[in-house]
Every structure is written in C-alpha cells, then in structure tokens.
Amino acid sequence: MITEVRIPNIAESISEVTIASLLVSSGSIIQENQGILEIESDKLNQLIYAPISGKISWKVSEGDVVAVGGLVATIEETQESSETLEILEREPVEAEIIRFPSDQKPPYQGKRFVPLKEKKSLRDTSERGEIRERMSSIRKTISRRLVSSLHESAMLTTFNEIYMTPCIQLRKEKQERFMEKFGVKLGYMSFFVKAVLEGLKAYPRLHAYISGEEIVYRQYYDICLAIGTDRGLVAPVIRDCQQLSSGEIEQKLADLAIRAREGQLSLAELEGGGFTITNGGVYGSLLSTPILNPPQVGILGMHKIEKRPVVLDGEIVIADMMYVALSYDHRIIDGKEAVGFLVKVKESIEHPEALLEL
Template sequence: MAEIKAPVFPESVADGTIVEWHFAEGDQVSRDAVLAEIETDKVVLEVVAQTDGVLSKIVKNVDDTVLSAEVIGELTEGATAAPKADAPKAEDKADANTTVPPESVAAPVQAKADEQSHKDQSPAVRKAANTTGVNPADVQGTGRGGRVTKSDMANPTFKSDTGSVIATSVGERTEKRVPMTRLRARVAERLLSATQETAMLTTFNEVNMKPIMELRSEFKERFEKRHGVKLGFMSIFVKAATEALKRFPAVNASIDGNDIVYHGYYDVGVAVSSDRGLVVPVLRDTDQMSMADIEKGIGDMAAKAREGKLGIEEMTGGTFTITNGGVFGSLMSTPILNPPQTAILGMHATKERPMAVNGEVVILPMMYLALSYDHRLIDGKEAVQFLVTIKELVENPAMLLLDL
C-alpha cells in the first residue's frame, strides 16, 4: 500500500484545496497518470501516480483543505482493478424475432446512459451540479476525452443535439452563484492591497510602432527559420524595459518595511490571462537573454498557463512586470502594481492615427504606453524619464544594438 501525498508546497504557500479527482476508488491507474489537482493561491498543482496499481482509498475529497506533503489517498501497488459487470449472456437476451415496443426500451437505455454519465463525472462536477442545478450532460466538456470538468461547470457552454450553444429564451432571468477559486481570490486580495497600501500613480506616453513593425516584417521569416520561433513585439519591449531598468535602478527596486531593496538582476514578469485567473510568470535575467530566448520563454509560459501547469517557482521573484491589454483590444488603461514591485508597464492596442511629423500630417501606427509606479519610492521625474527611455528604444531599435 502506497500513500498518495500532496506536493511539498513552498514557504509562501500555506495550504491548498483539492479541486478534482480524475479517478474513483477501485479504478486502475498507471504510473505518471494525473490522479488529482490541488489549487493553491498561486497555481494548480498535479498529483501523479508514482507506480501502477489501483486507487484503493481517497482520504481527502474535493474541496478539502490539504497541507504540504499531507496524505490524500492510498494506492495498492501492482494490483489489478476488479472486472466490470459481465455483459448479459446470450440466453438472457430477447429473441431476435420478438417485437419489443420502442417505449419499453427507451427508458432502461436512457437510465443506463445516465448512470454511466454519472460514473464518468468527477466528485467536483457532481457537487457543482448539485449546487448550480446545471446538468453535466448538457455541458460541452473540455477535459480529456470530452469529459466535463469543474471549470466547465463554473462557466458552462451548453450544447444542443447538434453541438451548438443553446441560447437563453427571451425574457428568462437566470443567475448562478459559484465560489471564487483560490487563485482568483488571491489575485483579488493582492490587487486590493496594491491600491490601498501604495501611493500609486500612472504616467502615459505614446510610441510610434512603425519602425519595429517594419523590422519585424523584414526579418520575421529569417528569424523564425533561424531560431524556430516567431518574432513578436513583446521581446523588443522586454529588452527596452530591461535597458531602462538599468538606467533607473529605483524602478527595479522594492520596498521592504523601512528599507529599499535595490536588485542587481532583472527578472521581468509577463502577465498572462488564464481560465483560472491572471498569472505572472517571470523571465529570469532578461539582460542576458536574446530576443529569441525571450520569445521562446514567453511562448512556453503562455502554453503552461493555458494548461494550468505553471510552477510556483516560475511566478515568484519578479522585479518588474509588463502587461499587454492590447491583445484584447484595450486602447488605454492604468495597470495595477504587482507588489512588492514598484512599477508595471502597460502596453495597449496599436491604432493608426493622424500625427504631426515635421509640420505635416502623417498616418502612423501608434500605441499608448502606461507606467504605474509607487510614488513612495519613484519620483515623477524618474517615472516619466523611464517611460520616455522605453519609447525612444522602441522607436529606434538600433539603439539597443548600439547600446545608446
């Protein structure tokens, strides 16, 4: 008998909550299969089977709180699950020539299908169904093999007989109440804390995107062929921000009580939106990374965020953050600080606008930039100069190469 334990949580994580068991007691499992998912206030962790066997006991159920390395279940190593009920024997079947009324067949067949559907549902899905009144059979599943997950029940996409979304009838007033996930609750707590405990201000500027758009257009195919990754705009902004951080150390610093901590390294977090909430994975030592390294890093982090596989160590320790609301169409916003960091850069959508250039009106692709900063540490002059530096480097990318 082997104990199934929760992962060892970092010091910054006190406990977690079981959000889903992928197997039921008595099920056969194979080594490395994901048995359960545990959600902390920072990330969702997977519990995998260490060996082949049978899940003999579930100690901690869905929504139970678990501590670091706590036993959540038991696995019988090397065992084989009991066989399922045998199919009906030939002599028990109705004679092929016997006519059976359709209505007498429909009821047991539907009952069997409902029973099988119930077995295929995880405890979290069944609990959500009881809480919300939503029938999992009506929900489009996004899990393995089309299974309905807890997330599907929280934000259901209903399916009709043809698989399309069912529209709510006109005049119907519906509502549902679901508890916040730990991650979303933690994000809400941190955002509220940032607005209440910092002297946050935002300064704005605009950047002409034409130079880097032309640069990307000219070299994107050669870049992808050489490095195996597409050339985007984020890598240029990360490099520009890193250079600006070198020139203005206060923007790369943090406040710890009555002390100012100046970081001698540059770890830039890139905000990523996921189904479970906003996460900020961190690129380490961006001053030592090439643009190809940055693009690969961002791509890997985005994929992990979508799959819920980001590790806690990948989202801690950043010294500066960049968020891009432009991917959703935002024209301008005031990003909220990510404590204990003292500044965050907001990128936005690129729009063509008439601009005055050398006394003439020219249509240019322009982007608004926003820098929110903690005025307790960063003066307005520094904040403005920092943002202007990013603007100049993006508009003249050769300056990054020439170290100007």
C-alpha cells in the same frame, strides 16, 4: 498492499492546497505515473501522479482544502491492475470515449459547486436564476493582492504614445531570418523587454523595492511578463534579461506562455521579479491603468496598435500608434523619474534597430 497518496510539500510558503479536479473516479484501476489529481494553491496549479498501479479510493472531494501532508487517497495494488498493466505493455489499444447524454442529471439534490468549464453548459430553470461559482485559490490570491496593492502603495499612472511603424517594419523585414535562427516568431514583447531594460538602467528606482525604511536596489534584471489563463492572470519571471538576446527572450516567453495556460509552471518561476510588463493589447485594450505587482514599484502596460492620424515632421499622416501606461509607487518614485522612464522606453521602441540582435 495499500499505498497512501498525500499532498506533497511543494514549497515552504504553501501550507494548504485546494482539490481542483479529481481526474479518475473512486474504484478505478489506474496505472503508475498516471495523472490522478490536480491541486491548486494561491500560487500555482500542480498535477499529482499515481505512485503505483492499482485501485484508487478517494478520501477527498473537489473543492476540499487539504493541508500539506494530508491524506487524499489510497491505492490498493490488485491482481486486476497487474494484469491490466501486462496487457497494456503487450498490446496497446486506443481508448474508447464514452459520452453520456447531455440531459442526464445527477441524483444529488441541493447546492453543487461546479468547475468553470461546466458553467456554460448549465441551463437556468427559472426566470431569474443564479449560478454560484467557487473562487479558486489563485483567484482569491489575485483579489487579495490587488486590493493590498492599492491600499499599501501610493500608486500613480503616467501615459505616453509610441510611433510603432518603424518597429512593425523591422519586425516584418527580420521575421523570416529570426524564425530560421531561433525557431520562434519575432514578437513585440522582446522589443519592449529590451526597451524596459534601457529605462531601468537609466532610472534604477523603478527596479527597486521598499524594505522597512530602506530602498533596496536590485543589481540584476528579472522581468515578469503577465499572461492571461483560464485560471487567472499569472506573471512568470524571465531572469537575467540583461544577458539574453531577443531570440532567447522570445523562446522563454513562448515556453512560459504554453506552460502557464496548461498550469505547469513551477513555484520558482512565479516568485521574484523586479518589474512587470503586461499587454492588454492582445485583448483589444486601447488604454488602461495597470496595478502594481507588490513589492515591485513599477509596471508597464502595453496596448492595442491602432492606425490614427498624427502629426509627423509637420504633416498629418496615418501612423501605427500605441498608448503605453506606467503605474508606479509615488512613495519612492517622483513624477519626473516616471515620465523620464516612459520617454526612454518610447524612444527605444521608435528606434528599434538597437534592440534587435541577429
């Protein structure tokens, strides 16, 4: 019996996908529910599993663009696959890893697109060579959306700095108890999510969006948290943040971060959101201007915490400071509102006790 493997209908907004990686070779004996194929769309990556055991025959190659419902492989159920499955169930064994010499070259001549992970292993054979890398669907979408954001919004950025020492001290004091209660570390992001909530409640236009000639005000608080991955930047949503404790926010963030880097986020987790927080500080950024995530009209950029001399209570002291940046859409948000929002966030972080529930 031969079974066809087709691209599933992931979501209404996705009509085609790119074949990111074939995880087994054509002619291989595979097992039911084994991961065989990774696909990527302009929104997410997804693993496709074998519906049955048998010998697989690919109808596509890596890099191909295939419509939803398109045929990608056939699986022939064979006696060999049945016997293999029976042996595996009876006596599991460790798989042997076979490595080929690094200097082994493929017989194919001409241009060849390779996965990013292989690029660093390629050796330049000329004095002034070039390596071409195919843009992934996610990278093309990021590129298109960023350019669109700059063209379709009146984006401005305002800056402030936050005295982080009180937050650092509180985090250090409560870390052990927080870990015991919630099973995750207390980071800075939960403080900033809580501070942003205070700012959005005081300045609701920063949580609104434009629809035609109307301004639509959201009555809920879904916050996007930008996460860097090997495939590009994604911004999964933590929904109804106003109902979550600091521990619940950190738990959700830890889970989203792991699955984002593994390419396991669902489409629903990437859609929506009324405001975005991004943290360039984890990469060492001291100051930047974050770009809006449309149709959102506000995004907060966190940065590196750095010790520097500042004046506090009339004296010069060494303090832990962080620059923060708020990019906003000037079409519906005035500078007064933007500055007021950022000051609200600053004041909340500088008095962190009210933000932490234990």
